[in-house]
Amino acid sequence: MIHSKKHFLALLTAGLLAGTGAFAQPNKERRHYDSIAAKYSAANAVYTNYNKQLVIKQDGGTLTAESHITMEKLLISDLSPRISNKDDFSYSDFNTLADYSANARIPSGQGYKTVRCNNFGEGGSGDDIFYDDFREVEVYYTGLQKNSVTETKYSLEHTDVHLLPPLFMQENIPIAKATCQVVVPKFVNMKFVLQNTGNITIVQTKEEKNDNIIYTFTASDVPAIKSYSNVPSVWLYTAPHIIPYIASYRLTGASKDSSVLANTDDLYRHVYRYVRNMNMRTDTGLTNLVARLTENDKTQKEKAAHIYNWVQKNIHYIAFEKGLEGFIPRPADSVYKRKYGDCKDMSSILEAMCRKAGLDAHFAWIGTRHKPYTYGETPLPMASNHMICALKLDNEWVFMDGTHPTLPFGRNRDDIQGKETMIAIDAANYKIVTIPVETADMSMTADTTIMSINDLAVAGKVKVAYKGYNAWDLNMNMMYHKGQDREKQIKALTQRGSNKYIMTRYDLDMDNSGNRNALVNADFNIDDYVHKAGKECIVNMNLKRDFEDSRINEQDRKVPYFYDFKQKKNEVVVLNIPAGYKVTYLPKDAKGSVDGLWNYKISYKATKNTITLTKQFELNTLEVSKQQFAANNKLVDDLKNNYKESVVLTATN
Secondary structure, eight states: OOOOOOEEEEEEEOOOOEEEEEOOOHHHHHHHHHHHHHHTTTSSEEEEEEEEEEEEEEETTEEEEEEEEEEEEEEOSSSHHHHSOEEEEEEOSSEEEEEEEEEEEEEETTEEEEEEOOOEEEEEEEOSSEEEEEEEEEEEOOSOOTTOEEEEEEEEEESOGGGOOOEEOOOSSOEEEEEEEEEEETTEEEEEEEESOTTSOOEEEEEEETTEEEEEEEEEEEOOOOOOSSOSOHHHHHSOEEEEEEEEEOOTTOSSOEESSSSHHHHHHHHHTTTTTTTOSOOHHHHHHHHHHHTTOOSHHHHHHHHHHHHHHHSEEOEEEOGGGGTOOOOHHHHHHHOEEOHHHHHHHHHHHHHHTTOEEEEEEEOOTTOOOOTTTOOSGGGOOEEEEEEEETTEEEEEOTTSTTOOTTOOOGGGTTOEEEEEOSSSOEEEEEOOOOOGGGSEEEEEEEEEEETTEEEEEEEEEEETHHHHHHHHHHTTOOHHHHHHHHHHHHOOSSTTEEEEEEEEEEOOSTTOOEEEEEEEEETTOOEEETTEEEEOOOOOOTTTTOOOOTTTOOSOEEOSOOEEEEEEEEEEOOTTEEEEEOOOOEEEEOTTSEEEEEEEEEOSSEEEEEEEEEEOOSEEOGGGHHHHHHHHHHHHHHHTOOEEEEEOO
């Protein structure tokens, strides 16, 4: 449904700023903008007026919705005419572009000269596997100077009142004043969800005027959005936004309310209509295929696994999402003939094939971790961006997702762990079930290095065994990398010691059945890794340094630090002691932990011929809260200090 997008812009029209010769209150207006520029002198530009208005009206027996947006921007720094000379906005089939315009006010004397902008670029999203109806317009201002003011306006018509867009109150540059206003008739019961508003002050007002209710949300001095690593979506998890939705309404003369999206029951009634009559007809080819795949199976689980594996291998993931195609699955027989489809199509053919095999399968909507919403708090279509097939097997729910080509049967994509799924039982019934979170021991990496010293270099062999998400992601990644490209990927996986690491040979063993584990073997050399001082040979055996980069910026980060999945890592490094040397210093064992987050253990053991370093890590969380940042960072610092430890070998002659 919704995945990552690339927007390729193509110039639609080109023009020059044409002067109108108009001047507007030069002294007063210039003083107003000069005062704003002084306040935001550290920024390149600031939105002086950021206004969004959503208007809902009655049109006959239905409701219509439209938005009007104004973005007024002041250029402050000397660089701003070059780096802040664009605005952009988006639209789609459900949010059609009705009108847009752009004007600039250029400093002239003690005032401004207003000129019109006619430079617009437009593009859409598209990559190898995803195509949708999302379109973007960029406004290119030219001829700007420092202290210029640009004003971009556009209007959207929302074709479905179930799909009203969220109102964001933050941008990539500061906003001096942000206003979001929703105007609705008095007979409309409007509700709002306020997301990520803890770091700014939003003033809310409500007034009645001309048979309408006007809801206004204002905020001042909104800082520019910050980019954070390890967060599913910076915008959805950090940017303050208001989610408006219509719970119900009663038109003039009606005897009762018309429910829209008051709760999850309303949401289910709305989305179920997209799958209500799906796969009612039978395709002979698909029926015969199911019979052939399951003819020797004795259990329901075997049948489901064979069907799932066939879909994984034979139906290729390609998403086409234009208008209602973003919500309605294609019939299973069409997917079977075409041999490709998106997540809804994968779910459709899985559901149909399972039902032909006598299995209790259902369509299920879900929001990936990209979406920070729950159905209870946000009973809206926007809470979902993915579809899977839910199977009731031995009184347990098993979920099948055909979009991951190497995910074993019965496992779940890492980005839906802990998320709610809405399962379509029938026209009147549904269930909301939380996807289980995989435990750490389900995803294990066992990394073993055996190395020997050759003057200042070390050489050795690496063996890395992957189980769980690391294995499945590696298997999927290798599907798209061959030859030298694959070698580069494997080198990155086995990289250790220093940037002088050279992989001289490798082999890769991927299990295409069962648990789908993966095994990598490699030979390597690392020049200039050993330090010598007189008779002493100093070797840092911490060739890999897991969690070293897991320190979190305590001061600036306003959002939890997220991990993709829980996991365990075991690392063993065996150093062969060169002839004529003995161990004279062995680092102490160490361990550390933060309850509920992660822990480590480090131990050294020496024999006559070898030194063995063993490191164990266990990550037991999917996110680190702000309250846990300090404890996490202390653990990281302690670990990094242990990574500095080296063994010392001394020549015996």
